[in-house]
Amino acid sequence: MAQEIAAERNITPHEALLDLVRTATGRAAWVDGVLAQEMREHVEAGGDPLKPPPSLTKWLAQSRLERKLAAATAKQAVDAGVMVALERRLDLEGELVASALAVALDALDLDHEQRVKALGAAQQHLLGAGSPAGGPQPPE
Secondary structure, three states, rough: OOHHHHHHHHHHHHHHHHHHHHHHHHHHHHHHHHHHHHHHHHHOOOOOOOOOOOOOHHHHHHHHHHHHHHHHHHHHHHHHHHHHHHHHHHHHHHHHHHHHHHHHHHHOOOOHHHHHHHHHHHHHHHHOOOOHHHHOOOOO
C-alpha cells in the first residue's frame, strides 16, 4: 500500500508510511470524539457514566482497531526510516573508503598499470568480503 501511495504522490515509501500514520491517528481521534459525544449524551439523558450504553460497543471496537492500525503503521514507518538511515550511512562509508583509497593511490604516484592492478586487487577483496574466511584465497 505504501509503495503505491509513494509512486502515486512521487514521495518515498517512508513518507507514504508517515502519511498513513497521520491518517490512522486522525481516524482514531475521530472515533474517540464519537465515543466522547455519545457518552456525554448518555450521561445527560440520565445514564450511568460507569455503564456505557450498548451502542458504544461497536465504537469501542472501532477505536481499538484504529489504534492498532496506527501503531502497526507507525512501526513500519520507523523500520523504514531506520533502513533509509542505514542505507545512507553505508553509502557515505563506501564513498569515504573509495576516497581514502584514491588518495592513498595518488600518494604512491603509481603508473596507470600499477594503479589498475591495485584497484583490481581491492575490488577482488571487496567482492570476496561476504564469503567465509574473507573470500577466495590467492593461489600459493
